[in-house]
Amino acid sequence: MEATIEKQIKNAGDLVHTAEESLLEIEDLTITIDSVKKDLVKQIDLSIKAGEMLGLVGESGSGKSLTATALLGLLPSSLQITGGTIRLGNHQITSLSEKEMRQVRGKEIAYVSQNYQSFFTPFIKIGKQFVEVIQSHSPTKKSEAKKIVRYWLNKVNLPADRVFNSYPFQLSGGQLQRAAIACAILLRPRLIIADEPTTALDVLTGEKILDLLRGLQKELNCAILLITHDLKHVMNRSDEIAIMYGGQILERGRTCDVYQNPAHPYTRLLFQSRLQLSKEVTKELRTIYGEPGLIAEKGCPFARRCPYVFEACNEIPQIKTVSDAHWVACHAAN
Ligand SMILES: Nc1ncnc2c1ncn2[C@@H]1O[C@H](COP(=O)(O)OP(=O)(O)O)[C@@H](O)[C@H]1O
Ligand code: SF4
Ligand SMILES: [Mg+2]
Numbered sequence: 001m002e003a004t005i006e007k008q009i010k011n012a013g014d015l016v017h018t019a020e021e022s023l024l025e026i027e028d029l030t031i032t033i034d035s036v037k038k039d040l041v042k043q044i045d046l047s048i049k050a051g052e053m054l055g056l057v058g059e060s061g062s063g064k065s066l067t068a069t070a071l072l073g074l075l076p077s078s079l080q081i082t083g084g085t086i087r088l089g090n091h092q093i094t095s096l097s098e099k100e101m102r103q104v105r106g107k108e109i110a111y112v113s114q115n116y117q118s119f120f121t122p123f124i125k126i127g128k129q130f131v132e133v134i135q136s137h138s139p140t141k142k143s144e145a146k147k148i149v150r151y152w153l154n155k156v157n158l159p160a161d162r163v164f165n166s167y168p169f170q171l172s173g174g175q176l177q178r179a180a181i182a183c184a185i186l187l188r189p190r191l192i193i194a195d196e197p198t199t200a201l202d203v204l205t206g207e208k209i210l211d212l213l214r215g216l217q218k219e220l221n222c223a224i225l226l227i228t229h230d231l232k233h234v235m236n237r238s239d240e241i242a243i244m245y246g247g248q249i250l251e252r253g254r255t256c257d258v259y260q261n262p263a264h265p266y267t268r269l270l271f272q273s274r275l276q277l278s279k280e281v282t283k284e285l286r287t288i289y290g291e292p293g294l295i296a297e298k299g300c301p302f303a304r305r306c307p308y309v310f311e312a313c314n315e316i317p318q319i320k321t322v323s324d325a326h327w328v329a330c331h332a333a334n
Helices: 001-014 064-071 098-107 126-137 140-153 161-165 172-187 203-220 231-235 255-260 266-271
Strands: 024-033 038-048 053-057 079-088 109-111 193-194 223-228 240-245 250-255 319-323 324-329
Touching: 001 223, 001 324, 024 064, 038 053, 038 079, 038 098, 038 223, 038 240, 053 203, 064 079, 064 126, 064 193, 098 109, 098 172, 126 140, 126 161, 126 172, 140 161, 140 172, 161 172, 193 203, 203 223, 223 231, 223 324, 231 255, 240 255, 240 266, 250 255, 250 266
Parallel strands: 053 223, 053 240, 109 193, 193 223
Antiparallel strands: 024 038, 024 079, 240 250, 250 324, 319 324
8 A cells, every 4th residue: 555655656746847957947036125126136047957956055144035935926015026037847936826826835846944843833733734735735535645644754754653643842843844844745846945944953953854855855856945054054965056145146056066166255265164073173264254244235245245355346247157057256256
């Protein structure tokens, strides 16, 4: 019986995941505070291939969550998309109605956040909540839905029977985040957005959650947008990496290319300032000058913190190709 469910679930997934060059394509996206006409996210370009992981990295306040919120069609009414397009598969997200967007959320895009505590309703058992998710998307007998839920709880390495019959407060943080991930992948989405999924967890539990996501991505051929402020979360996991600062993408490329040849001063400082447990603790840790969120009003957004700033930086830098699929926005880059 278990094998039959597994086959059904796999087949359903195969129907959804067709081979596409790029599953998600964000072009020129600009998000603006309507009342004061201030751009918080400026003309960003991002794409993710089907089944791949993109790491979106940047300090707090750089615009990562706003980008994710725009993808989900959930920006607050005070903020507006004032430019650009977002395409997911055949959907032009920016032109869907709220009713159409509801279909896309959950079924095609799933969302995992740091707030796993609020993912589940507190006083309803986990299993019942999963069953409701399945039944709200397709008519499924309760007994069948229960088997599907157990399958996915096992998949994220949770004791399925116990978790199924538990209330959210009876699980640890790590278990609850695993359950949230199981619920996110239940409907076989094509894209999972994981926005700082480990921030509220201890380091080792967080690492295990990130490894779990990477494993599921490979096994289910599901694309992941992994948002983090911590470069080391994505270094050995994501296929591509995008560095964000002041609402703009400063560098973008295959992770191995960016690692071997970081071209933007901000990327290089991020590499230098990350804590390397393998190095001697006495060695001084390089920090990035200035407060996070110090954004230049015009020209390069990093100009107020950049050690290499010069006159030309008053103008917005053009995109320069570093190597195939690796580019940077900096006047000083060759
Ligand atoms: N609803 C909002 N109204 C006004 N400004 C906002 C709103 N949401 C976020 N911001 C601002 O937009 C910037 C980017 O926020 P956010 O995307 O949450 O950053 P990140 O996720 O990278 O930490 C921040 O300066 C934040 O204060
Ligand atoms: S454009 Fe200028 S200020 Fe910006 S990162 Fe490059 S050198 Fe620094
Ligand atoms: Mg955020």
